[in-house]
Amino acid sequence: MSYFEDMPIGEKMDLGERLFTKEEIMEFARKYDPAPECLKGLEASRWQVVGGWMNRMMEARAENLALRPPAENDERPAILGPSPGFLEMRWPNPVRAGDRVRYRTTIAEKILLKSRPQWGLVRNRNEAFNERGECVLSFLGQALFERRNPGDGGGGGGG
């Protein structure tokens, strides 16, 4: 798991894809989104599309951790902090049953927190596309990441 210092602004990551089946769309709709088109299994709830992003993000992090080269020192993996929320969420097109949705994330901004010197705030631009290349989700995510060197100016330090 990366520390705050390990994340270069502009870095893109492909998070892989998720298939939206009619059955899963209906299951989610019954629990969380009783819109007729969702209950019929035609269109996925917008929050299922967002949930798909979170699921892919967690998978990508787990894979990253597994692929991590053997550490030269005994550094433990960084702790992932909570998210304070998100910004600018849009769903330009619906996700339909049978759609394969591909997710990607780009590191957009890094902010040091005076109130919490051991953490840094990372903003990432998240986007999802269907097989026709249409955008189905876009938002700016935020998460706290542990800093390796709470004392320094952030960004470059660590090594």
Added chain:
Amino acid sequence: MTKTATRFWEDFTTGESDEIGPYEITREDIVFFASRYDPQPFHLDEEAAKSSMIGRLCASGWHVMAILWKMTREAEENAASPASRRPAFTDRAEIEECRWRRPVFPGDRLTVKRTVVKRHPPREGENVGACLFLWEVFDQHGEKKTEIRISREISLRAGAS
């Protein structure tokens, strides 16, 4: 008897508010959602959550969003009486900002206060307008859990057939 069972964009006024809920979130549901979509230890397991920053099992923020959406959908479906006419929302919504201020725990009973912050007039030739709403989510102790600024598109009376 009123025949107007729908609230169009023209019927919304800046500053008006309503309240929906309460909705009780269960441990089972927290764990179910997390296992499918947000499998972090502090959403899945009470023991594992003890060593997390929050220190106890809490709901995924995405789960809370899905619940708020369900609450607002159900409020729209149930708004059948003339006093609470059904809003003419379209499917378009955008969230400007969401702040998860406090974690949501098993057994929390959530209510949402929805306030019209701003009305966006229709663009030339369009038969929809929009309203920016502030959703403030409180628990049973009156503590504010979440704050959301969400813009929703609403049909115009003028455009309705």
